Amino acid sequence: MRALLTKIEQASGLDRFGDRLQRAVQGTLRGQRIRDLLHGVWLGHPLHPAMVQVPVGSWMSAAVLDLMPGQRRAATTLTAIGTVSVLPAAVAGLNDWAALSRDQRRVGLVHAVSNSVALVLYTGSVAARLSGRHQLGRTLGWLGLGAAGAGAYLGGHLAYKQGAQVNVSVSDLHLISDGWHSVAEMATLPQRQLVTRKVDDVSVILYRHGDDVTVMLERCPHQSGPLGEGEVTEIDGHACVVCPWHGSTFRLNGGEVVHGPSSNDQQTLPTRLVEGRVEARLP
Numbered sequence: 001m002r003a004l005l006t007k008i009e010q011a012s013g014l015d016r017f018g019d020r021l022q023r024a025v026q027g028t029l030r031g032q033r034i035r036d037l038l039h040g041v042w043l044g045h046p047l048h049p050a051m052v053q054v055p056v057g058s059w060m061s062a063a064v065l066d067l068m069p070g071q072r073r074a075a076t077t078l079t080a081i082g083t084v085s086v087l088p089a090a091v092a093g094l095n096d097w098a099a100l101s102r103d104q105r106r107v108g109l110v111h112a113v114s115n116s117v118a119l120v121l122y123t124g125s126v127a128a129r130l131s132g133r134h135q136l137g138r139t140l141g142w143l144g145l146g147a148a149g150a151g152a153y154l155g156g157h158l159a160y161k162q163g164a165q166v167n168v169s170v171s172d173l174h175l176i177s178d179g180w181h182s183v184a185e186m187a188t189l190p191q192r193q194l195v196t197r198k199v200d201d202v203s204v205i206l207y208r209h210g211d212d213v214t215v216m217l218e219r220c221p222h223q224s225g226p227l228g229e230g231e232v233t234e235i236d237g238h239a240c241v242v243c244p245w246h247g248s249t250f251r252l253n254g255g256e257v258v259h260g261p262s263s264n265d266q267q268t269l270p271t272r273l274v275e276g277r278v279e280a281r282l283p
């Protein structure tokens with residue numbers, strides 16, 4: 001399986017179609033609000049993996065009921081619920097997919113194809129059950145569950161091996177030792193400009209506003225973009241930093257994510273001022 005997954009990650013032949021699909025998704029889901037909604041910015045967590053619980057749970061429950069006598073109606077209802085609920089989950093997944101790196105998009109494409117096969121099989125299963133052909137409906141359902149299982153496996157690979165839509169910067173905290181760290185002389189910090197420094201070996205950005213200083217991890221939680229090279233902008237009265245790679249936007253006061261594709265907040269460090277020096281420590 002590892003060799004197969006590596007081949008998919010490296011399958012550049014998928015890029016032509018993938019690039020076209022990416023443009024189509026970006027052209028269709030243009031509004032920032034709709035993209036943020038689908039990324040799960042409002043939830044502080046990616047929306048797609050939460051939404052897929054409904055079809056996966058419904059289909060698995062239907063598969064169990066199909067093995068029990070007298071459960072045809074319940075199994076048909078659950079199969080139909082799973083089939084309908086896969087559509088909004090797929091839209092959220094496509095929205096995330098369009099902001100992934102190339103190797104991630106290749107695996108994401110095969111993940112989407114597996115789930116599309118599952119959707120076709122389950123649609124056939126619902127149609128067969130409603131027309132009274134329950135044995136055919138059960139068989140199509142079990143085949144669909146196999147395709148959905150393959151899709152879920154690839155989705156797990158995307159998240160756990162390739163780091164798609166997970167917070168990739170939070171592990172930097174493990175590289176910072178306990179205790180307070182001196183990061184800058186307050187007098188040398190310009191007002192309302194980003195400054196990059198190190199805490200141990202970890203890059204952080206500093207932003208001074210009056211006598212307040214924010215210290216925030218520099219690597220973007222989406223895909224490690226350098227926030228120190230990002231622009232500072234004001235949104236709803238809050239100073240925010242915009243990632244130069246894909247535009248994720250975080251409040252400089254607290255790190256809350258304002259716009260995706262990241263749905264994770266950015267980690268800030270507690271600070272204090274000691275004899276004119278800004279110090280920071282682990283939260």
Ligand code: FES
Nearest residue numbers: 220223225243246
């Ligand atoms: S790396 Fe993608 S938005 Fe920052």
